[in-house]
Amino acid sequence: TQADIGLVGLGVMGANLALNIADNGYKVAVYNRTAEGTQAFMEKAGHLKDMFIPCYSSEELVANIKAPRPIILMVPAGAPVDQQISVLREHLKDGDILIDAGNSDFHDSNRRYKELADTPFTFVGMGVSGGAEGARFGPSIMVGASEAAYGRIEPILKAISAKHNDEPCVALMGPEGAGHFVKTLHNGIEYADMQMIAEVHEVMTKSLGLSIEEQAKIFSKWNEGPLASYLIEITANVMGVIDEESGKPILDIILDTAGQKGTGRWSAVEAHLLGVPATGIDAAVAARCMSASRSLRQEIAEVYPQLDETLSWEEKQEGIDACESALIAGKIAAYAEGFAVLAAGGKENGWDLPMGDIARIWRQGCIIRSRFLDEIAQSYDENPTLESLYLAPTIAERMKDAVPGLREVLCMGISNAIPTPALSSALGSFDMIRQKRTAAYVIQGQRDFFGQHGFERTDKDGSGYHGPWPAGGA
C-alpha cells in the first residue's frame, strides 16, 4: 500500500518526526539526499519498520504516496529548501501539499508561497519547536498555510503534536510565512529566557556565594512556582550533573561561548525593522555574540581587573527571593516584547495572527513552554485586541510584585560588575514604556537646534515649532 505522507531529510529532526508520524498510525514514505541516510534510518526504525517506505529518489518518493500528497521537507533552511522544491515540483500534482518544516526565514517562506502560488500544488511553511525530543514525541507546531491546505493536513498535525490537557499544540497562524514568523519570535523569546536565567545564576554565584549544587535545588523549587517552565527545569537538571572526568559540576567545565543558528538574531532584526524594539531579546542575542569573542574578553579583562569590593545581600533568602522575582519580571518583559513584535509583524504582513492560540500552542512541546503562558492565553481570551501584555490585569499585578526584586538584582549586578544585559535592557524598556513623559523632549530640542527639524509643543496644537536658538546653532 502507498504511504499517507512523505518526508524528505532524515537528519535529527526529520528522522524523529517520521517516527512520531508512524507512531500515530500513518504510513510514511521517507527519502534522504544520501542513500546511506535512508538506510541508516530504516535500520533504526525497529518495530515501526513496516510503517515506512524507503525511497531513493524524489520521483520514487512521490510515486509511493497516496494522492493528494502531503510531503514534509526537513532540511536545513535556505538553499537546501529551494533545491528540494525545485526537484520535487517536477513531480507534484494537483492538490499535493509541500510543507517546509525547517527553521526557515519567514521572508523566504513569503517568497516561496508567492512564487509557488500558480503551481498545481500548495506550499506550506511550518514552524516546528521542541528540538529532537519534541519532534519524536510531540512538538509545538506553527502553521503558515491557506485555510484549505491547513484543513487537509490538520488531522495528521493534531495527531503528532504535543498535547496540553488533551488540546493539540498546533494552530494555523495565517498564510504565507506566518508560521515561520511566529516560530522566529518563539526562538527570540527563548534566547531572552535563557540569557536571563544565566544572568541570575551569575548574580547568585557572585553576590550570594551559592554553589551550583545549591542553585540546582533553588531552580527545582522555582519550578514549582510561577516560573514553572521547561527551561527552569532543565537548568536545575544541568546544574545537578557532575562531569565524570573531572568530578566537578558539568557547568564548571563547559566553555563559556554560546552558539546560535540565527533565529534569535532574526527576531531582533525584525523587531527593529518593525519599529518595535525588543531590547531584552536584542541584548540576549548580543550576549551570545559577546560570549563568542572569548580571546578579546581575556585581553580586556586584563585591562579592567575584577572589582575589589563586592556588595551582597545581608540575608541570603532575601537575595534568592529577589532573584526569583527578577526572573519573573524579566520573563514578563521578554514575552511582552515578543508578543508586541508578533502583533506588529502580523499587521505589517496583513496576517490576523491568533495571539491567544500562539500562547496556547506554546504551552507544551516547545522550549519556552511554561506555566506563565496560561496567563498570556487567558489575557488574550479576555481581550483579543490587547495592545500590550503589560496592560493585562493579571500580568500587571505580577509585574508590579516582581519589578522591585529585579531592581535589587540589577543594583547588585551593576555594582559588582556582573553583566546583566538582558535583564537590564528589559527593565530599561519597561521603565521607558511606563513613562507618561519621556526625556525625548531633549532629543527633539537637539534635533531642532542642529537640523531645524521642528517640534510639537505641550501647550499648543500643531507642529513645526522652533526654539529661539542662539545664532550659529540652527
Ligand code: NDP
Ligand atoms: P540535520 O543536520 O540533522 O539534518 C539535515 C538533513 O537535511 C539531512 O537529512 C541532510 O541529508 C539533509 N540535507 C542537507 N542539505 C540538503 C540538501 N541540499 N538537499 C537535500 N537534503 C539536504 O538537521 P536537523 O534535523 O537538526 O534540522 C533540520 C531542520 O530543522 C533545520 O531547518 C533546523 O533548523 C530545523 N530545526 C532543528 C531543530 C533541532 O533542535 N535540531 C529544532 C527545530 C527545527 P544528508 O544526510 O544527505 O546530509
